[in-house]
Amino acid sequence: MQAATNLRPIAEVADKPEPSGFPKLIQALELFRDQQNQPCAVLKNDPKLDVFYIGTKPFKQLLEGLFYDEYGKLPTKAVLSDGVRLCELLSSREMTKRTVWKRFAHYNGEICIDTCDGHGSVIVVTGDGYSIRQACEMGVYFSRNENSCPLPTPITGGDYLSMFDAMNLKHKHDLILVATWPIVAAIQGIPKPPLMLYGPAGSTKSTMALMLKNLIAPDAQEGLKIKNNDAEMAQIIDKHDMPFFDNVTSVPQTIADLFCMAVTGGNFIKRKLFTDSDEVIFNLQKPMITTSLDIWTNAADLLDRCLFVELAPVGKASRRDRTSILTEYNDKQGLYLDGYLKVLAKTLQCYRTMPLDNLPRMADYYKWAYAATLALGFDENDFVEAYRQSRLKGQLHSLDQDGFGRIFVRFLDSIGPQEMSSTLFHTKFLEFAKKQGVSMDHLPKAANAFSKKIRHMSFALQPFGWSVAVRKGRDANMVCVNKI
Known part of the structure; x- marks a missing residue:
């Protein structure tokens, strides 16, 4: 025809x-x-x-x-x-085509954040600061998700970093990773690593994730659940501006692959009905947060694309109920948003003048997070080290299919800095593992095999604060454990 x-x-x-x-x-x-x-x-x-x-x-x-x-x-x-x-x-x-954005737009060199206030108000961020304008004035088209909630009005005088005082972060490097992540989340068209918050019960993972999400992308659902069906998961990711998956345990390979697609950018296509050929396209490039007791995937490709932040349990003296934490957060959210927007504006300035060579994987994220680190006032090497340690955690988990690495780190935490023969070190480790109720089936049964395994993963122990070296002594191999 x-x-x-x-x-x-x-x-x-x-x-x-x-x-x-x-x-x-x-x-x-x-x-x-x-x-x-x-x-x-x-x-x-x-x-x-x-x-x-x-x-x-x-x-x-x-x-x-x-x-x-x-x-x-x-x-x-x-x-x-x-x-x-x-x-x-x-x-x-x-035959007219337009770019349609969801919550965030990178438009004519400016960053636009949809307030979802029902009046078309848009926060426009440039290198000189921010202002609130109308979508029609900017000519920027937004598709609003039914789950999206309005942002508060920014209140002048806010301090972005003060928001993290209520968060249970262990090290400065963790603070840098977590504080720069929402800054990069507003940048469109680049891969953004999922932020994986993990730790034992009582470490405020879910509360912390909710505070991060609600700062710039609040919606009606606090935490989402992982679905094992990839089409369902694609729809969930598409319908939320910043998907937050709470209490993740493990996922099948198909869902890990979908997470990878959501990092680098891609479309998931399915038919509307089994009876026709019409298609629904889900946009999957979104900034995502997950919480879990431990790192929840062994997929090496996904592990190499995530940020890992381990949280410790909150001590009894510092423990607060969730309601009071969120009430205080909601009261100050306008101040936090003002501080965030000022840092985002300064990040745009830093990015324009930033020379970087030898970029790692996730290079676009790395450059923007590096600029955000400078905008926050940290030293230029702070983010480099923070990101290196996060990647090492992922590499350790990738190597640690039998659970040896996790029990070994707990063992180091229990004994502290030491120097002893590899045979004695091996014996003490097995005694510790047995007391912890760990199965002996996958643990090295001979001291020489134990020493070989330590050498193999020694580089990945650094993010956990330990340096372990095996060296030849006069009569036997010696194991040196140092705190770093």
């Missing part, structure tokens, strides 16, 4: 009388396709520039509202279906 040519403009098509009544109403809509060629619509003269994806439930509700306002009744299902199909057709004929 020959393709149609010389198509009529939307207004001309819409003027033709139809029994459904929708052609007239559609004149109130601007129809176009997004960067993934998905059909979209916005209400003309809408200052919010609120984008509706044609065919979705929110779009159908929009059409129902237009129909009701005009005719005083709801359209029948058949009439509504015809209206949706007509919009899909006209959006493809219009």
Whole structure:
């Protein structure tokens, strides 16, 4: 069949009388396709520039509202279906394409953060500071998720780093990783590592994750659950601006692969129905947070793309209930947001003048996080070391399929700095493991095999504060344990 040519403009098509009544109403809509060629619509003269994806439930509700306002009744299902199909057709004929953003936009060298306040207010951040403007003034199109909640109004005089005083971070390097992560989360079009917060019960993992998420991407759901179905997971990631998965245990390889896709950027495509060939495209490049008792995956490719921050249990003297922590946080959230936006503006300045060579994997994230570290006032080498230690934690876990590394770190914590023969060191380790209830099946049974395993993973012990070396002595091999 020959393709149609010389198509009529939307207004001309819409003027033709139809029994459904929708052609007239559609004149109130601007129809176009997004960067993934998905059909979209916005209400003309809408200052919010609120984008509706044609065919979705929110779009159908929009059409129902237009129909009701005009005719005083709801359209029948058949009439509504015809209206949706007509919009899909006209959006493809219009051939206009626009970039559609979700919560964050990197637009003309500026960062725009959608406040989701119902009025189209957008926080615009430049190297000189920030201001609040209207989406229509900026010409930036946002699609608002139904789960998204409004940001508070920034309150002048805020200090971003003071937000982390309530968080149970063990080292300065952990603070740098956690504090720079939300800064980079606002940068669009680059890979962003999932922030993996892990530690025992009572280490405030979930509360800390919620505070980070609510600072710039609050939504109606506090914590999400991992689904083992990749299509369900893709939909969950797509529907949240900053997905936060709470109490993760383990995931199948298909979900680990999906997380990798969400880091580097990619689209998950599935059919709308089994009976047709129409497709739904889910955008998966999102900043994500997970909490767990331990590192929850052994997938080497994903481990190499994550940030790892281990939290310690809060002592009884410092323990506070979750409600009081979040109440204080909510009272100061406007101040924290002001401080955050000022650091984000300074990060834009630092990024422009930042020379960096020998970049690691996740190079774009590394450069922006490095700039954010400088904007926060830390030394230029602080982030380099913090990121190196985080990657070593991932590498240790990748090597530690049998659980040896974790029990070995606990053993070092219990004995402190020592120097003794490898035979005695091995004996003490086995005694410790037995008292901890660890199965002996996967532990080295001979001192020489034990020494070999220590040498193999010694580099990965540094993030946990230990240096372990095996050297030849006069009569026997010696193991030297030092705190770093």
